[in-house]
Amino acid sequence: MPATATLPRTLTAPAMSEVRTRFADYLELTKPKIAMMALVTVAVGYFLGAAPSANIAVLLHTLIGAGLVAAGGSALNHWLERRADSQMHRTLNRPLPGGRMRPAEVFSFGVTLAIVGVVYLLVAVPHSSAAIAAAATGFLYVAVYTPLKRVTAWNTVVGAIPGALPPVIGWCAARGTISADAVCLFAILFVWQLPHFYSIAFLHRTDYARGGMKMLPCVERPDGFWTGVASVATAALLLAVGLTPFFFGSARWLFLVGSALLGVWFLARTVRFAKLRNDRTARSVLRGSLVYLAGVMALLVIDWMLPRYLG
Template sequence: MKLASGPITLSTPEAPFPVLLRQRMSDYVTLTKPRIAVMVLITVGAGYLMGAGMSAKLAPMIHTLLGAGLVAAGASAWNMWIERDTDTRMRRTANRPLPAGRLHHLEVVVFGTAIAVTGVNYLWHALPTPYAAIVSAITFISYVAIYTPLKPVTTWNTVIGAIPGALPPVIGWYAAKGEIGLGGVAIFLVLFTWQLPHFMAIAWMYRQEYAKAGHLMLPVVDETGRRTSRAMIVWCVLLIVSSLLPVMRADFQLADVSYAFGAIFCGVLFLLSTLKFSRERTDKQARQVLQVSILYLPAVMALLMVHAFLLG
């Protein structure tokens, strides 16, 4: 399969210009990883609403979402550029614009850099304090320059990658509060611990493809799944503890005891799915862990937002 290091190729030379244009626009959208971008924007918005509570304003929230969205899209484009060779070895990524040869690698670098820099600058100038812009820049750098290169180097890459993955709600919190505060720390820890069992379930289902691509995920080196299942359980327990931080300290000012019951209920359901995976280490059970994790995050975020408005 030819890599996109030479002239740009799109479909066929005889294709009409509108068809070529639609293909090019579609490829640029693909570079931004829309599904991940949507998840990022949801967590950024949730962080803003949790920080602002009843004082939330539409304009600052839109500014925050726009700037953070541009940074996230730029990071995704850079991620695809860095992994353009390994993507050719995975069936689910082989048709991305770079490995498929539809985009030139230099235009991807320019595109990713331009929108990321634009996003950071937009946050810097559109919001009253620069902290959201600074956290966005840290998120971009840690994702592109640290996590992505470490994927073929160490199984700890998932833990390291959970750091930039947990920073988007902190961007929203900073935009609302102008300072980090203990509440921002609590939100960060919830999202950080949630990501580990979530992504380990994904890595287990696609462990053969990750192995072909040279990504050193834990399930790739853990053939029996024992270490993976133990890690899932440990991180789920830590997630339950993290989710209770907003009610463990009064100065967090995020939630009350009623939130705790909801968080514990959601956390126990998540934990039960990982315990079931430890008994039956199959792709089917890993998918169940993934499905429960996808339900867990919006449920707990919604609980936090509701209590932020009630207590704010």
């Protein structure tokens, strides 16, 4: 009697779909878009700090470690905000409020990533200060900023601290110490986040209020007057802070002129938002903030970093 051929076991279509869904859920927990933006500033901080002798291996190790810490912090943010997410329309389908993952699973995932990321930086990067900066970033984001979102509108200012630390992680990986140049990078990222997140909070003010988040547009006058004022004030401060690399000798005239033009252009968008205060002008501020940040980072690379590497 001939032997019966045995077909290789393969996943059925429903099983493959479940695998893809699980992968997508784990990926969503890490907030990849935010993580990628942060890692770009880590890389800029490293290249500026290492110029003119960057070590690509050290950079890659730094990005891996910082990326793991960022991913872990984002997962823990999902865990902490699962109840608020279940009340907001834009977050209803996240893995936890959507019922596709259990809180313990998300908590374990986040803690594991964060710890592995810090340990990886300690082992793979020559300067331990990079791991310390990454650990501080994760701790402030998860344990301080996230809970404050339900307590006070000042959470945006506090949250800007961990949001501004990624380039410092890169700088520390390159040099091991913090200098005035690193402080300039931190200051630019810190102030930039304020008008950036005020615009996001204004666009999602109804949802944030539904979830119990004490964002500025949710706790002030219904017409958003103080959000407009805060946006203009912080954009004006950003215009000034954006020039500090030149005055500290970190950048030259190209950066000064370019940064000033970008700062004035962005300030004009916030002034328009303060006058009209609607979703269209708020979205203009949001998009303008992204253009400003990309422009300033590019100017730093062109005006500061490239001459050191090419000269």
